[in-house]
Amino acid sequence: MKKTATVDTDVMKSAVVAQRRGTEQDGAAATTLMQDAYRQLEEMIVTAQLAPGEVVSEAILSRRIGIGTTPTREALHRLSREYLVQIMPRRGVVVTPVDVGLQFQVLETRREVDRLIARSAAQRATAAERQSIAALAKAIEDTVAHSDVRAFLRLDAQRSRCVASSARNSVAADIATTLHSVSRRFWFCHLRDDQQLLDTARLHLAVAKAVVLGDAEAAGEASDELIDYMLAFAKATLPGASNPGR
Structure with a gap:
């Protein structure tokens, strides 16, 4: 028994x-x-x-x-x-409609969150994560060379998630994920030419490269420069405004 x-x-x-x-x-x-x-x-x-x-x-x-x-x-x-x-x-x-007012609020918030993520990722990313970010940066360069906007957005979203994950701050990563889709859609809907694609990609890649190199100060500065450009891009969509950098 x-x-x-x-x-x-x-x-x-x-x-x-x-x-x-x-x-x-x-x-x-x-x-x-x-x-x-x-x-x-x-x-x-x-x-x-x-x-x-x-x-x-x-x-x-x-x-x-x-x-x-x-x-x-x-x-x-x-x-x-x-x-x-x-x-x-x-x-x-x-x-939902594409709203320039919402974009301004998103970018105001992103400036602080993205800078934190970029700096933290540069300090905390593992060697494997840096390799992944570098590989995504190379793939992004290739898509931009072929003016493939949808592929650029897809790969840059992966790069953004990878950088956010390597920052080791899940709260900041969740906030960034919530905001980045709004920004990407606004940018896509107002994209006018290849030069804007090149300018945007260059600034995103500057963040990625600073993270790969482990340079926290440069990563934070590159993040701010990206947000500055995106603000100028958003302002250029207002009536009577000119395109950013023109």
């Missing part, structure tokens, strides 16, 4: 462990699906494949990206927190 009880207990423990592992795997898969849905939808909104003011539904978006409704819904709620969509209960999802 004792032996049987011991065997039964072992079986029960094994079952509990297997169930826990299965739950963890299911949770990881669900998270991955949500992240995939988020990145697809975020890119579609940033690059105006989903136009400002467009009304869509979870079901339509789910079919369009080939991911189930639950992760698609979770992705949309995240995009709502990032000012890119407005969820209207029982009516659908509205892509």
Whole structure:
């Protein structure tokens, strides 16, 4: 009886462990699906494949990206927190308008957060992270050379996440993620020529290169220069203004 009880207990423990592992795997898969849905939808909104003011539904978006409704819904709620969509209960999802006033507020906040991230990343990034950032910088240079704006945005978003992760400050990283999508969409919707692409890429790459070199002071200065340019870019979209650098 004792032996049987011991065997039964072992079986029960094994079952509990297997169930826990299965739950963890299911949770990881669900998270991955949500992240995939988020990145697809975020890119579609940033690059105006989903136009400002467009009304869509979870079901339509789910079919369009080939991911189930639950992760698609979770992705949309995240995009709502990032000012890119407005969820209207029982009516659908509205892509928010591109708003220069919001862009100014975003850039004011980004100046402080991005500087902190850039400086911290330059000080704290591991050798492997610096290699990853350097590789992304090289890939960005290649896309800019071919005037591939969508590829530039995709790779620069990866670079931004990598730099933020290497800063070892999850609070700052979360804030930056929330704000950067707004800035990227504003920039994409007002981009006029290759020179603006080159200027923007050069400034982003300056931040990346300073982080790779471990130069915190240069990283902070490069971050400020990028925000200065983005402010000038935003101001140039106002009536009667000229393009930045012209």
